[in-house]
Amino acid sequence: MFNNLSAWFTPRTPLDKQSKRLLTFGSFAIPILLWCLFSYVPFIWHPQVEITQPGGVSYFREGTLVDKEIFQKEVDKKLAANPDLDPALLPQGEPANPVYLPAPHEVVTALYTAFTTPPKRNNEPWLHESLWHSIQVIAWGFFWSMVFGVPLGILAGTYASASHLIEPFTEFFRYLPAPAFGALAVAILGIYDAPKIAIIFIGTFFQMVLIVSATTRKLNIALVEASLTLGCKGLRMIRRVVLPGILPDLYRDMRILLGWAWTYLIVAELIGTSSGITWFITQQARYKNFDNVFAAILIIGIIGLITDMILARLGKRLFPWHTSK
Amino acid sequence: MNSHPLNEWITPxxxxxxxxILKRPPVLDIQQLHKSFEHKGKQIEVLRNVDFTAYKREFICVVGPSGCGKSTLARLIAGLETIDDGSILMDGKKVTSPGPDRGMVFQSYSLFPWMTVKENVMFGLIESGMSKTTAEPEALQWIDLVGLEKFTESYPHQLSGGMKQRVAIIRALANQPKVLLMDEPFAALDPKNRLKMQQYLLEIWQNIDITIFFITHDLDEAIYLADRILVLDAHPGxxxxxxxxxxxxxxxxDTFLxxxxxxxxxxxESLVHHEEEEPEDMEDKLKMVRMVSVNSDVPDIF
Incomplete structure (x- = not known):
């Protein structure tokens, strides 16, 4: 079946289609399988007991989760008090996982029900509204980063003078954690979306300047020199040669940075009035609906993966000359 | 002059x-040119006191051992490096920055990968202020000249190395420069293609008004192409x-023979290689490769 299995273990060797598919499948299947094992096989982990029959213990209720040791202690107590007790009257229960590890099927159901369940209070948003809010915050934060970060990065990558003016400070600011500006952002920009957008901006902008300048510097210098000898210089050269020259790499950089923006989103949304998908997650965790929490986290992952795949496909179409690399 | 060893072949x-040629107007005048680079805090002299004049429609080749600064010389003429001392005059005017009067073809492929062949050739024309509608037929003419009509709409990555350099040459020529600087443009090609490109180049050169300043380390190439060969010495050039x-x-x-x-x-060769290290310790290295004692009795393969 895998006549070139040896390719799996040869460094930097492309795989055949079948192996590629199998491994991609496995990359998702293995973690899911592990999750299933922990959830459905009773003797793996399952540190708690879900009570099916209280058996006269005062604080046992049907459906409550207690630690295994406590359950055993209560059973032993009952037996010590009355050794001849009918085993059917003893407290009984099934091995269970803690509430924070819902089983796969519960999360899958939650993926659907989270969207259909109305919010607890009238003024609270539905899940899709929260999500849309998050996406808007990310989009604005990332947009402003790009508006300032890309031109500055290109300038720094093209001119040594711009690089010396821009990069040292950027390099310093990059080490200041964006969430640390939370309190400041709220003080200046209020409690609604503005400080959240600012956090995403701070989190991505400085990285973007440095990454774009590095990408610009990787542009084949012969292209720049050729354009100079052809009579094209200055800003016109940047527009006609540098920008199209780095565009495919720039596009890839933006894809990577967009992933970072999602990371900062979660912190940003806790600032001021909690909002968006993070608000949904904290709220559900408060109600101990951990299946919904998992569902929300998965949704973020799925949105991220899908945008990235769409952007990757689009990139191939937009830059047909880039396939040669 | 009579004692020069090459004089016996100079026919009337x-x-x-x-x-x-020497009576034609000078196009490129290099006067007392100095250039040094800073490397790890040390000044390294690359070119010292270079004086040279190229005349209209002349084909100049520059040869010399590695480190003689021949590439630097071309880049200085192109205006891609700053001149330390001395001057380079183009038609009597000082060179200070790159300009369309000096076209350049680089060793590495320098076509714009996001542009088709046609757009690459049109690039310089449009930069010099020509409108797209006039630039296009002009570009097509140049493409015809080097026989790439079929590849007008191709992207550079779809072309072979020789084709790419042909496009690079016509892209530079389309701007109608007075001097075409070529920095080892055929070094990456295989010998057969290289010869073909050299023939192409000579043909183009004979048909248009251009002075070519051609850097190479290949002596055959230099002799085949040039009217005059500028031989540089190394350290400093x-x-x-x-x-x-x-x-x-x-x-x-059959000129090669x-x-x-x-x-x-x-x-x-005697000029270029006379002071380069003789490979005298090669014999010792070969003995190490054989991994036997120098004194042991090993039959010589020769």
């Missing part, structure tokens, strides 16, 4: 042609000699 026709090539134009097909060609090559 060649002599006449050479003299006529200085003019060693300017050699008149004693071959008639147009070049004959002619005694004049071989004699010129032997002479150039």
């Amino acid at each position: 026709e060649i002599q006449d042609r050479n003299e006529r 200085r003019v060693k000699e300017v050699v008149n090539v004693p071959l008639p134009r147009p070049r004959a097909n 002619s005694p004049a060609f071989m004699g010129t090559k032997a002479y150039l």
Whole structure:
């Protein structure tokens, strides 16, 4: 079946289609399988007991989760008090996982029900509204980063003078954690979306300047020199040669940075009035609906993966000359 | 002059042609040129006191050992490096920055990968203020000239190395520069393609008004192409000699085998390689490769 299995273990060797598919499948299947094992096989982990029959213990209720040791202690107590007790009257229960590890099927159901369940209070948003809010915050934060970060990065990558003016400070600011500006952002920009957008901006902008300048510097210098000898210089050269020259790499950089923006989103949304998908997650965790929490986290992952795949496909179409690399 | 070893091949026709070239107006005048680079805090002198004049429609080749600054010389003329001392005059005007009067073809492929062949050739024309509608037929003419009509709409990555350099040449020529600087443009090509490209280049050069300043480390290439060869010395780069090539134009097909060609090559070799390290310790290294004692009795493969 895998006549070139040896390719799996040869460094930097492309795989055949079948192996590629199998491994991609496995990359998702293995973690899911592990999750299933922990959830459905009773003797793996399952540190708690879900009570099916209280058996006269005062604080046992049907459906409550207690630690295994406590359950055993209560059973032993009952037996010590009355050794001849009918085993059917003893407290009984099934091995269970803690509430924070819902089983796969519960999360899958939650993926659907989270969207259909109305919010607890009238003024609270539905899940899709929260999500849309998050996406808007990310989009604005990332947009402003790009508006300032890309031109500055290109300038720094093209001119040594711009690089010396821009990069040292950027390099310093990059080490200041964006969430640390939370309190400041709220003080200046209020409690609604503005400080959240600012956090995403701070989190991505400085990285973007440095990454774009590095990408610009990787542009084949012969292209720049050729354009100079052809009579094209200055800003016109940047527009006609540098920008199209780095565009495919720039596009890839933006894809990577967009992933970072999602990371900062979660912190940003806790600032001021909690909002968006993070608000949904904290709220559900408060109600101990951990299946919904998992569902929300998965949704973020799925949105991220899908945008990235769409952007990757689009990139191939937009830059047909880039396939040669 | 009579004692020069190449004089025996200089026929009256060649002599006449050479003299006529020197009477043409000078296009490129390099005067007392100095250039040094800073490397790890040390000043390294690359070019010292370079004096040279190229005349209208002349084909100049520059050869020299590695480190003689021949690429730097081309880049200085192009205006891609700053001049430390001395000056470079183009038609009497000082060179300070890159300009469309000096086209350049680089060793590495420098076509814009996001543009088709046609757009690449049109680039310089549009930069010089031509409208798209006039630039396009002009570009197509150039593409026809080098036989790439079929590849007008292709992207550079779809072309072979030789085709890419042909496009690079016409892209530079389309701007109608006075001087075409070429920095080892065919070094990456295989020998067969290289010869073809050299023939192409000569043909183009004969048909248009252009002075070519061609950097190479391949002596055959230099002799085949040039009217005069500028031989540089290394560390620092200085003019060693300017050699008149004693071959008639147009070049004959068997010119590579002619005694004049071989004699010129032997002479150039003596100029270029005379002070390079002799491979005397090669023998010792070979013995190490054999991994046997130097004194043991091993039959020689020769």
